[in-house]
Amino acid sequence: MVPDGTSIDIIALTRWYNGGKPLNIEPYICGMVRTISSDSTIADSAPASTAFAIGGKSKSGYIGVNSKKEPIINIMEIARLQGKATGLVVTCEHQNATPADFTAHCENRRDYSTISEQQLYSNINLVFSGGGKNFINATEVNKNTCLFTLRTPENDLQKKLSEKYRFISTMSEFNKIDNSFENIWASFNSKFGSIPNDIDRDSNYYPSLAQMTDKAIQKLSNKKEGFFLLVEGSKVDWAAHANDPVGIVSEFTAFDKAVGIAIDFAKKDGNTVVVICPDHGNGGISIGNDSSSFFSKKYYYDKSQLYRMASDSIKKAKHSAEWIGNYFAEIQNSEDITSARIQQIIKEYYGINLTEKENAELLKIFKTKSCNNNNEIEYIIGRMFSARSFIGWTTHGHTGEDVFLAVYHPENKMLTGIVENTDINKYFCKLFNINNKEELSKNYFSPYTKVFDSKDFDTNIINNELIIKSKTKNLSYRFIANRNYFYKIDNYKENIINSPTLIIKSENIFYIPRKIID
DSSP states (O other), X not given: OXXXXXXXXXXXXXXXXXXXXXOTTGGGEEEEEEOOBTTBSSOOHHHHHHHHHHSSOOOTTOBSBOTTSOBOOOHHHHHHHTTXXXXXXXXXXXXXXXXXXTTOOBSOTTOXXXXXXXXXXXXOSEEEEESOTTGGGOOSOOTTOOOOOOXXXXXXXXXXXXXXXXXXXXXXXXXXXXXXXXXXXXXEOOXXXXXXXXXXXXXXXXXXXXXXXXXXXXXXXXXTTOEEEEEEETHHHHHHHTTOHHHHHHHHXXXXXXXXXXXXXXXXXXXXXXXXXXXXXXXXXXXXXXXXXGTOXXXXXXXXXXXXXXXXXXXXXXXXXXXXXXXXXXXXXXXXXXXXHHHHHHHHHHOOOOOHHHHHHHHHHHHTTOOTTSXXXXXXXXXXXXXXXXXXXXXSSEEOOOEEEEEEOTTOOOXXXXXXXXXXXXXXXXXXXXXXXXXXXXXXXXXXXXXXXXXXXXXXXXXXXXXXXXXXXXXXXXXXXXXXXXXXXXTTEEEXXXXXXXXXXXXXXXXXXXXXXX
């Protein structure tokens, strides 16, 4: 379970927001995790969660590959090879960095087209995410400049998806899911891609993270060989980027409820381990902000009833900064935005009174029509809210501090102390009785030149296809990147053969299982 971008102060802030009662996660915190990647002391989600997934350090932007861009077998693939069920539950789009790290191998986290294709052919049993019903054949560049390609009819992923999965995109369909084991893919509709923050979420249209976690566990646990499930509270990170305390406590509260669901199941099951760890920190959040003295002249920030003032101010908000930003973006072309209208919206939905200077700053943005579907509004009002709540920030970006580690194990066999993020993967492998991880990876992701001897075979790479031809027999093979099958043509007869893992192309090298030659 990954609460993306969760710095340690968020635990205390969320506890206060929820009345001081200990969170579900608190009894299981047992250590800290170093988050650095191979090329930076401040990791982004791609290499940070790649470390969890493959057990090796990687570079910024890399998904499921090492720093040399070589695909390494991930823990979800190992689970499938052992016959276990696998699943993803996230509140962002499923192609986003953390879920992609466990289901794909790609050198660019923005290459959603390649990631989508690999995920579809990865034989995941269950996916619950944002994105909407038409996500997989998208042809436009989205707000994060993620890459899509126009898909030809024979490569219609939406059609392939319907052949492999029971596909749903509405809450009514979600409520009808029973506990019988079947492959199911739910991608909930949202004009903004992700599932809305929990404080903004309409329960008639979107399930909570706890509901999705519960449903996923009930379905996957029917597999007698066991299961591996990734759950991500994706948008704690997004709220931290915006420096929005309302979004943060909303999303971490929702994540903590999902933690409660998972641990309750694990305790009853007696054979399930729950590992909880952020991939990195974000925002440099601090409970204590000297600039707050401007708004509360009676108190110096470290002499006040700080926790009560911070949590009470957050409770006044009806929506997150993300919702406010999206709302302003929607109405700016249909309304004449005035200072009074800005003040009214911010007061009603976000719970704060703007100063004249703050109001003028927002009005300037509307007059220049620059708030369409970007982060500018939410970044500004997040800062305004924080200044009134004794909450400080150092950045809108990621931070390099250690993050917490929490583990539930039925026999208390857990990681403790300060560990590397790669040690999380080693812990998984120990639970799965994997002692030869490196050799296992080489067996399933081997350069094609080490599988087919050039003395016996001619090779040719054309775009995303690898053609192998025997020099002595009427025999050839055709491999297509990102698929879990290949073609064998023997005496002009073509057969489709399933591959135990994906066919991966990286740096113009195809990686295939060694077993193919058998």
